[in-house]
Amino acid sequence: MKKKILLISTGGTIASQKTSMGLTPGIPSQRLLEWIPEVKDLCDVDTTQILNLDSTNMQPEDWLLMVRAIRDAYDRYDGFVITHGTDTMAYTAAALSYLIQNSQKPIVITGSQRPMEVGTTDGPQNLLDSFVFCIQPDVRGVYLVFDGKAIVGTRVRKVKTRSYSAFESINFPVVALINDRRIIRYLNPCQQGERPVQFYDNIHPGVFLLKLIPGMEPDILDYVAQRYDAVIIESYGSGGLPFTDERNFLQKVSELASKDKIIVMATQVMLEGSDLTAYEVGAIARQKVPLLEAYDMTVEAAVAKLMWILTQTREFAQVKEMFYTPVNFDLCWPMPQ
Numbered sequence: 086m087k088k089k090i091l092l093i094s095t096g097g098t099i100a101s102q103k104t105s106m107g108l109t110p111g112i113p114s115q116r117l118l119e120w121i122p123e124v125k126d127l128c129d130v131d132t133t134q135i136l137n138l139d140s141t142n143m144q145p146e147d148w149l150l151m152v153r154a155i156r157d158a159y160d161r162y163d164g165f166v167i168t169h170g171t172d173t174m175a176y177t178a179a180a181l182s183y184l185i186q187n188s189q190k191p192i193v194i195t196g197s198q199r200p201m202e203v204g205t206t207d208g209p210q211n212l213l214d215s216f217v218f219c220i221q222p223d224v225r226g227v228y229l230v231f232d233g234k235a236i237v238g239t240r241v242r243k244v245k246t247r248s249y250s251a252f253e254s255i256n257f258p259v260v261a262l263i264n265d266r267r268i269i270r271y272l273n274p275c276q277q278g279e280r281p282v283q284f285y286d287n288i289h290p291g292v293f294l295l296k297l298i299p300g301m302e303p304d305i306l307d308y309v310a311q312r313y314d315a316v317i318i319e320s321y322g323s324g325g326l327p328f329t330d331e332r333n334f335l336q337k338v339s340e341l342a343s344k345d346k347i348i349v350m351a352t353q354v355m356l357e358g359s360d361l362t363a364y365e366v367g368a369i370a371r372q373k374v375p376l377l378e379a380y381d382m383t384v385e386a387a388v389a390k391l392m393w394i395l396t397q398t399r400e401f402a403q404v405k406e407m408f409y410t411p412v413n414f415d416l417c418w419p420m421p422q
C-alpha cells in the first residue's frame with residue numbers, strides 16, 4: 086500500500102514568483118505538486134498551506150505552527166514534507182528537532198535555490214527527493230533534503246547563497262544520498278527508541294547571538310542583558326573571551342552570569358567545534374564564569390535548543406543538564422565535567 090504523506094508549505098524561493106520588487110512567495114502548496122507529477126506513483130500526498138513567507142520573515146512562533154500542523158495530522162500520515170525558504174531553514178530544522186522529539190515518522194524539510202517557475206530550477210528535484218526519502222522504511226525524525234543529500238535536522242548550515250549545493254552537514258556525516266529514485270543510506274540514525282513522540286508547544290525567543298569582532302565594546306552586553314535571558318557568544322577559533330584592559334569581555338560576561346543570564350560559548354569557525362580548554366583565553370573563562378559550551382553543536386542548533394530549554398527552566402544547573410543531553414544527534418562530544 087502506498088504511504089500517505091502530508092506536504093506542508095510555508096513559502097520560500099520554491100514557491101516564489103517574480104515581482105517588480107524581486108522574488109516573493111505566491112505559489113500555493115497544491116500547485117507545487119504540478120512540477121512533480123511522478124510523485125503519484127510513489128505515495129499519496131495531501132497538502133496544506135500554513136504560511137507563505139520569505140523565510141527571512143520566519144519567527145520562532147512560526148515554528149510552533151509547523152509543530153501544530155504535524156501534531157494535528159500525526160496519526161493520519163506516514164510522513165511529512167515541509168517546503169521552506171532556504172535562508173532560515175537551518176534554524177527551522179534545528180527547532181523542529183527539539184519541538185518534535187522521538188518521532189517515529191519522517192519530517193523532511195526542503196526548498197530550492199531557484200523558483201519552480203524558472204527553467205533552471207532545483208525545486209522539482211528537491212521536492213521529489215524529499216518524498217523519495219520520506220517513504221523509505223525506517224526513516225524517523227527531522228531531516229533536511231537538498232541537492233541530493235539528507236542531513237540530520239540539527240546539523241544543517243546554509244553555506245552558499247546561489248549554488249544548488251547550498252547546505253552542508255556540520256560536524257556530522259550526511260546520512261543519505263538520493264540520486265533519481267535510488268538512495269544510498271550511509272547512516273540510519275534511528276536510535277530514538279520506541280519512546281512516544283513528544284510535541285512541545287512553547288518557544289522562548291529570548292536568546293541573543295553575539296559574534297565577536299576585534300574592537301567590539303563589551304558594554305553592548307549591558308543592553309543584551311536587559312532584553313535577553315541567554316547569550317551565545319560566537320568567539321574565535323577554539324573559543325575564549327578577550328580580557329585585556331581596553332575591552333574586557335571576561336569581566337562583562339561574569340557580570341551577566343551573576344545576573345543569572347545563561348552564557349554559551351561557541352565558535353565562528355564552521356567546522357570542528359569549540360574547546361575552551363585549548364588556550365588560556367578559554368580556560369580562564371571556563372574557570373571564572375559559569376558558562377556552557379557549544380562543542381560540536383551548530384550555532385543554529387544551540388539557538389533553537391536554548392529557546393526550547395528556556396520554556397522549561399532558567400536555572401543554570403537544569404539548563405546545563407538539558408543543553409548537554411543530546412537530541413537528534415546535535416551533540417556528539419562526551420558530556421563535559
Ligand code: ASP
Pocket residue numbers: 096097098099138139140141169170171172173196197198199
Ligand atoms: N529568501 C528565500 C527564503 O529564505 C531564499 C530561499 O528560499 O532560497 O525564503
